[in-house]
Amino acid sequence: MSKSTIRYSGRTRARAIKTFLGQFLGYGGAQLGLLCLVFFLVTAAMPNILVGPLQTAINATGDFLAPPSGQHLLGTDEVGRDVLNLVVHGARISLTIALLATVISLVVGTTVGMTAGYFGRWVDVWLMRLTDFFFVMPSFVLALVITPVVLEVMGRGREILGFRPSLFVILVVIGMTSWAFVARVVRSQTLSLKERTFVDRARVAGSSNFSIMVRHILPNLVPQIAANGALVVAGAIYVETSLSFLGLGDPLQPSWGTLLSLAQRAGAASAGAWWYLGAPGVCVLTVSLSFVLIGNALDDTFNPRRRVIP
Amino acid sequence: MIDSSQHKGSLLEVDGLSVDYGLKGVSSRAIDRISFELRAGEAVGLVGESGSGKTTTAMAIAGLLSPNARISSGEVRYRGNRLPIDHDAAMRPHRWSETSVVFQGAMNALNPVHRIVKQIAEPCMLKLGMSRGEANARAKELLELVGIPADRGAAYPHELSGGMRQRVMIAMALACRPSLIIGDEPTTALDVITQAQILKLLGELRSRLNIALILITHDLSVVAECCDRVMIMYSGRIVEDGTVAEIFAQPKHPYTRLLIESIPNPASGKKIIRPIPGDPPNLVNRPSGCAFHPRCPSAMGICATELPSLDKFGQGRVACHLHRSSQHDKVAAHA
Amino acid sequence: MSRRIGRILLRAVITLVMVAILNFGLFRVIPGDPASLLLGGARTSVTDEQIEAQRQNWGLDRPLFPDQALDYLSATLQGDLGYSFKFRGRHVADLILERLPATIVLVGLAQFIAILCGVMLGVYAGWRRGGAVDHAATGVSLALYSTPSFWLGMLLVVIFSTALGWLPGYGAYSPGANVGSLDLALDYLRHLALPVTAVALGLIGQYVVVARAAMSDVVTEDYMVTARAKGLTGGQMLMRHAFRNAMLPVVTLITLNLGYVVAGAITVEAVFAWPGIGGLTVEALNARDYPVLQGIFLLLGVSIVMANLIADLAYGLLDPRVRQ
Ligand SMILES: Nc1ncnc2c1ncn2[C@@H]1O[C@H](COP(=O)(O)OP(=O)(O)OP(=O)(O)O)[C@@H](O)[C@H]1O
Ligand code: SF4
Ligand SMILES: [Mg+2]
Numbered sequence: 025m026s027k028s029t030i031r032y033s034g035r036t037r038a039r040a041i042k043t044f045l046g047q048f049l050g051y052g053g054a055q056l057g058l059l060c061l062v063f064f065l066v067t068a069a070m071p072n073i074l075v076g077p078l079q080t081a082i083n084a085t086g087d088f089l090a091p092p093s094g095q096h097l098l099g100t101d102e103v104g105r106d107v108l109n110l111v112v113h114g115a116r117i118s119l120t121i122a123l124l125a126t127v128i129s130l131v132v133g134t135t136v137g138m139t140a141g142y143f144g145r146w147v148d149v150w151l152m153r154l155t156d157f158f159f160v161m162p163s164f165v166l167a168l169v170i171t172p173v174v175l176e177v178m179g180r181g182r183e184i185l186g187f188r189p190s191l192f193v194i195l196v197v198i199g200m201t202s203w204a205f206v207a208r209v210v211r212s213q214t215l216s217l218k219e220r221t222f223v224d225r226a227r228v229a230g231s232s233n234f235s236i237m238v239r240h241i242l243p244n245l246v247p248q249i250a251a252n253g254a255l256v257v258a259g260a261i262y263v264e265t266s267l268s269f270l271g272l273g274d275p276l277q278p279s280w281g282t283l284l285s286l287a288q289r290a291g292a293a294s295a296g297a298w299w300y301l302g303a304p305g306v307c308v309l310t311v312s313l314s315f316v317l318i319g320n321a322l323d324d325t326f327n328p329r330r331r332v333i334p
Numbered sequence: 335m336i337d338s339s340q341h342k343g344s345l346l347e348v349d350g351l352s353v354d355y356g357l358k359g360v361s362s363r364a365i366d367r368i369s370f371e372l373r374a375g376e377a378v379g380l381v382g383e384s385g386s387g388k389t390t391t392a393m394a395i396a397g398l399l400s401p402n403a404r405i406s407s408g409e410v411r412y413r414g415n416r417l418p419i420d421h422d423a424a425m426r427p428h429r430w431s432e433t434s435v436v437f438q439g440a441m442n443a444l445n446p447v448h449r450i451v452k453q454i455a456e457p458c459m460l461k462l463g464m465s466r467g468e469a470n471a472r473a474k475e476l477l478e479l480v481g482i483p484a485d486r487g488a489a490y491p492h493e494l495s496g497g498m499r500q501r502v503m504i505a506m507a508l509a510c511r512p513s514l515i516i517g518d519e520p521t522t523a524l525d526v527i528t529q530a531q532i533l534k535l536l537g538e539l540r541s542r543l544n545i546a547l548i549l550i551t552h553d554l555s556v557v558a559e560c561c562d563r564v565m566i567m568y569s570g571r572i573v574e575d576g577t578v579a580e581i582f583a584q585p586k587h588p589y590t591r592l593l594i595e596s597i598p599n600p601a602s603g604k605k606i607i608r609p610i611p612g613d614p615p616n617l618v619n620r621p622s623g624c625a626f627h628p629r630c631p632s633a634m635g636i637c638a639t640e641l642p643s644l645d646k647f648g649q650g651r652v653a654c655h656l657h658r659s660s661q662h663d664k665v666a667a668h669a
Numbered sequence: 670m671s672r673r674i675g676r677i678l679l680r681a682v683i684t685l686v687m688v689a690i691l692n693f694g695l696f697r698v699i700p701g702d703p704a705s706l707l708l709g710g711a712r713t714s715v716t717d718e719q720i721e722a723q724r725q726n727w728g729l730d731r732p733l734f735p736d737q738a739l740d741y742l743s744a745t746l747q748g749d750l751g752y753s754f755k756f757r758g759r760h761v762a763d764l765i766l767e768r769l770p771a772t773i774v775l776v777g778l779a780q781f782i783a784i785l786c787g788v789m790l791g792v793y794a795g796w797r798r799g800g801a802v803d804h805a806a807t808g809v810s811l812a813l814y815s816t817p818s819f820w821l822g823m824l825l826v827v828i829f830s831t832a833l834g835w836l837p838g839y840g841a842y843s844p845g846a847n848v849g850s851l852d853l854a855l856d857y858l859r860h861l862a863l864p865v866t867a868v869a870l871g872l873i874g875q876y877v878v879v880a881r882a883a884m885s886d887v888v889t890e891d892y893m894v895t896a897r898a899k900g901l902t903g904g905q906m907l908m909r910h911a912f913r914n915a916m917l918p919v920v921t922l923i924t925l926n927l928g929y930v931v932a933g934a935i936t937v938e939a940v941f942a943w944p945g946i947g948g949l950t951v952e953a954l955n956a957r958d959y960p961v962l963q964g965i966f967l968l969l970g971v972s973i974v975m976a977n978l979i980a981d982l983a984y985g986l987l988d989p990r991v992r993q
Contacts, residue, residue: 156680157687160977161970162928166691168935169966172954173695205925258815265817266932270939271954284820288940293826294838301827305820312815398898422897429900437898442891446990447913456909457899490989506899 047325054321057314064311068116078113078278079105091299099299102290110283111303117279119311121195122260128199129256130249133206138237138245140207141214152211158204164263166201167194171272188274194267198260206252213248217241247326254319258312265308280304345513345546346372346395351408353390353399362617364390365570367407369644374513377540377547379557379578381593382567383614388550391567392516395548396433397425430457434507436500436536438519443503444491450502451477451487457509476505480535497528504536514546521556533560555597558582566590569615569625576650586652588632624655632656673991677981681974688970693741696963745967751960753953761964764949769968772945775861776934779868784923786869787876792915794877795884796907806877813874818929819936822867826940829863836862840942864941871933872926879922883915890914917988924980927973 048054067074079085085106091099099107140151158166174193184192217223218241226236267273268281275282283304287293292300351368354361365387372378380388393399395410397419410417412432418424437443445453454476455469464472474484480501491499500520507515517536521529537560540547549561557564557578564581566574566589574587585591592610612629615621621628627637636655644653753759791810794803813821830838837860887893888911896910938947946965953961985992 153683157684160684160924160973161688162931162973164928164932165966165969165973168950168969169695169962172957172962173698173959176957176959177698262815262817262929263932266819266936269817269819269936270951281817284817284823288823293823293940294831296827296831298824298827301820301823305816305823308820309812309816313812316811316815396898398894423902426900426902429898431900435895435898437891437895443895445892445896445910445914447988448910456901460905461900492990 044325048321051321051324053317057317057321060310060314061318064115064119064307064314067112068119071112071116075106075109075112079109091297099297101286101300102292107300107303110278111280111307114278114280114283114304115307117191117277118261118264118281118308121191121198121264121279122257122311125195125198125202125260125264126253126257128196129203129260130206130253132200133203133252134210134242134245134249136203137207137210138214138241141211142218142233142237142241148211151207155204155207155211158201159208161201163198163202163259164266167197167263167267168270168272170197170201171267188277190272190274191277191279194264194272198263202256202259202263206249206256209248209252210245213245214241217244247322251319251322251326254315254322258315258319261308261312261315280308344371345374345376345413347411347414348391348395349408349411351391351394351410352406353387353394354404354406355390355400356402356404360618361404363406363570363620364403364617365394368570368572369408370565370572370575372514372546372548375541375544375546376563377537377549377561379554379561379564380548380550380567381552381554381557381564383552383610385614385617386567387570388552388567389518390570392435392518392548392550394419396435396516397422397429398435430512431461431510432512433514433516434510434512436503436507436515436517436520438522444499446491449488449490450494454487454502454506454509457506461510472509473505476508477502479508479539480505495528496524497532500524500528500532501535504532504539508539508543508545511543512545514548515540516548516550518550519552520549522551529556530559536560554593566593569620570617571625571653572644572651573626573654574650574652575644576648576652580649586647586650586657587654588630588656589626592631624653673985674982677978681978684974684977685971688967688974689742689745692745692963692967692970693738695966696741696959697737751964753961754956754958756958756961761960764961765946765964765968768945768949770945771943772934772938772947775864775868775938775943775945776930778861779865779872779934780930782865782869783872783876787873788880788916788919790873791877791880791919792884792907792912795881795915796888796911798881798885798888803881807881810874810877810881813870814878816871816874817936818867818871818933819940821870822864822937822940825863825867836860838863838941840944860941864937864943867937867940868930868933871937872930875926875929876919876923879926880915880919883918883922884911886918887911887915913987917984920980920984920987924977927976931969931973 049058071078087100093099101107101110136151136155140148140155171190171193174197175190178189178193182189187195223236223240226240231239264273264279265281265284268279269285269288271285273279273282273285275286278286281304284301287297287301287304290297290300292298348368348370351365352363353365354363368387368391370378380391382388390399390403394403394405395417397417399405399419405420410419412428417428444450451470451473454473455464455466458464458469458472459466462469470487474487477484477487482498482501482505486494486498491502494502503520515536520536521532524532533556536547536549539545547561549557551557554564561578563575563577565572566581566587568589574581574585574590576586581590582594585594589610596610610629615625615628621638623639624630624633624637624642627633630637634655640655642653642655642658644651645658647657748762749760751761753761753764756764787810790802790806794800794806797803826838829836840860893906893910896906901909934945935947935950937943938945939951942948946968949961950965952958953965
């Protein structure tokens with residue numbers, strides 16, 4: 025379990041971070057995951073510089089469903105767009121959705137879990153009942169019905185915060201339906217933290233509940249939240265890809281899942297256009313594997329529950 | 335029942351046994367050239383502070399060392415035959431039929447998902463070839479023997495108290511009528527009264543059934559109650575070995591003396607327990623010479639440079655430069 | 670014993686009620702008159718009388734709560750899920766029941782294969798941790814775990830259907846197959862092969878990961894040392910002492926991953942045009958056929974709650990410690 029530090033001095037903290045990094049980076053999985061992740065993040069950060077603006081059916085230049093060549097490294101799609109171009113732009117969309125959904129999920133999960141654990145009694149009972157529901161009902165199933173209904177209510181026209189409405193709805197819905205596991209972990213951790221003396225001391229010193237939670241409990245939850253966060257991202261990518269594949273994405277801002285959906289509709293599989301469906305799939309696989317590997321390594325670093333014997 | 339009287343020699347002979355643990359590329363010697371003998375039916379205590387190598391010694395004898403352990407010297411003989419303690423499959427016939435173990439903390443040593451009667455009956459079926467019915471009947475007999483009503487056999491481990499679970503462990507250890515039981519701190523987690531009851535039971539049963547016992551503990555008073563002999567370990571070596579009466583009356587090794595003095599003795603009105611000053615030694619970097627010398631009140635110049643060998647002294651043995659009989663001036667012959 | 674079961678049942682009921690509330694609420698939130706939605710949406714031509722009849726029939730002129738909610742509940746309990754937009758006038762319940770068998774065959778078979786292979790492989794990998802099988806199985810499983818099943822399905826089609834031509838990659842029957850013959854059965858199995866493989870592969874990864882982690886925790890337990898001290902062989906230790914204990918976390922974690930099962934099945938059906946619930950879902954999504962979507966949500970919700978219930982009860986059978 026995490027060390028019960030009250031407040032780090034600058035030097036202790038630096039040393040703690042150094043020890044942590046040393047241990048974390050000692051895992052082969054963490055190295056591989058980080059490497060892939062950095063690659064994709066860089067790609068997602070500057071798609072226009074790397075491959076030019078997103079191609080559309082109108083400004084597409086290639087042949088239809090042409091296999092990879094010197095000109096189109098990953099071939100073309102059914103309207104002649106460059107698959108590399110699509111996949112690089114897809115990285116930006118897929119990663120943004122997954123990361124933002126994770127932020128929402130972590131914020132909701134931490135808030136719910138910390139509140140339930142800290143206040144206990146009926147607050148705990150009811151919040152946990154709510155958590156139970158989201159724990160049992162998979163994010164995918166909830167998102168599958170909530171997304172189209174919300175879109176119907178909102179209309180599918182204008183963009184929200186730079187997202188096409190369906191993407192915005194998908195990311196909010198994924199975030200709002202995938203926090204239950206985080207909430208449970210945070211709650212049980214909070215339960216043990218609040219018994220610690222430093223919390224009592226803060227209470228005696230007159231800190232408000234809110235400031236105790238934010239200043240004293242939250243910092244000690246960071247390891248748990250981080251390890252789970254990485255796994256939540258992997259889950260979010262999975263759900264987003266599946267929903268987009270079923271047609272809930274937006275062709276104007278195609279994520280990897282939407283590209284796979286387009287490939288499916290164009291009959292890429294039966295046409296043998298492996299490059300078209302292969303490229304986005306490999307990206308999904310690589311990115312979510314990276315997050316899983318990083319999450320596992322974080323978990324192993326923070327909770328060395330395995331015995332010393334190999 | 336095995337009749338041990340026909341074996342004139344020792345039941346168990348441990349000869350120059352050393353065990354190293356490898357951990358992250360570093361190897362550390364947990365026990366160093368341990369030698370002792372055990373007669374059939376004899377009860378010997380193995381005493382020492384935490385990390386002195388008691389469990390390692392016991393597990394080596396039972397052939398149960400963990401995978402990162404390496405036997406780097408010596409051997410163990412049982413009824414005169416060498417035991418294949420580093421060969422898991424070859425040890426199998428010996429296990430439980432000849433040597434059984436009562437582990438510390440029976441909560442974890444019992445399988446949580448099986449009824450206790452099943453766990454006691456298991457070795458009877460597998461090792462003695464009993465049918466399920468016979469084995470269950472024997473398991474119930476054994477439960478009665480350790481003072482648990484037979485109908486409690488249907489209980490699961492978590493439904494029993496700590497003392498009851500330890501009784502179950504003892505019943506299980508007796509299942510195949512072994513000649514040697516190793517108890518590794520069998521009463522550590524229990525309260526004082528239960529502890530006394532369990533030790534009494536263990537002592538009675540083993541002397542009635544004529545089973546040899548190696549009792550591991552860091553509590554000398556436990557040994558006084560149910561052992562004939564005691565061996566004191568320090569930093570992976572036996573430093574003193576003698577009968578209980580002798581050692582309590584006249585401890586020879588300074589470490590033994592300090593251990594005995596640190597037992598709280600209400601009779602003499604001594605309330606303050608005097609802990610032994612200094613830190614336990616580091617195994618990777620064991621002190622040179624006598625490993626106890628940094629903490630020893632009687633340390634001399636030679637102590638830091640020369641390892642005292644474990645020599646016969648009176649009835650027992652002691653490894654200390656203060657007690658060297660003249661014929662052993664040649665240091666550590668079998669180093 | 671019964672207290673625990675009572676608590677499990679209560680939790681299941683609460684979850685079911687929440688599913689029902691969500692189902693009811695979502696349905697009312699959609700713009701447009703629910704009555705016309707019930708009749709098949711604005712896209713169909715229905716007369717005002719029909720709408721009015723529906724309104725009264727469904728009690729839509731009454732307050733939302735409790736009257737309408739109770740009506741919804743009683744209709745749902747009687748299996749009346751309203752009418753589809755797309756398949757005009759057809760009962761949602763009928764549509765779902767029609768498609769359900771194909772999905773049950775696909776998911777059931779895939780789950781069976783995945784649990785069997787995944788748990789066995791995971792248990793073995795955890796038992797021999799650090800061995801060659803462990804390294805290979807863990808690597809492949811993590812990759813499979815991170816791969817959407819439908820993409821595996823698309824790859825299978827490219828390889829085994831398009832490139833090699835071994836197996837069909839579309840639908841459940843070849844056109845023109847004789848009804849009722851043995852050929853038909855074989856034809857069905859050949860069509861089933863690729864989708865089942867895709868769903869199963871997606872799940873195997875998880876089961877291996879979970880079973881391996883559970884088993885590697887079990888092998889370090891003290892009772893395993895006891896078993897070894899008793900002179901049991903490796904196989905006996907595994908079967909008598911390790912396996913059942915390792916299954917405890919596996920049972921719990923399998924229900925945690927039900928989302929992957931559902932997502933896997935629905936998307937894979939979409940890839941293979943398998944005539945099951947997944948195909949129906951895609952059609953409903955494309956046609957904005959909300960009643961059908963709501964019906965599917967109800968079906969999934971109830972199935973998931975039931976699966977959790979079964980897992981909770983099974984856990985009690987496996988682990989005596991929770992029974993009291
Ligand atoms: N599996 C292992 N791997 C590495 N080192 C080990 C292992 N088991 C024991 N050791 C080390 O070997 C030394 C002796 O351990 P051992 O368990 O034999 O001591 P002990 O006398 O039984 O102590 P305690 O009273 O704490 O049970 C200790 O320093 C311990 O840290
Ligand atoms: S050998 Fe020396 S240091 Fe060691 S116990 Fe004896 S007197 Fe003390
Ligand atoms: Mg020990």
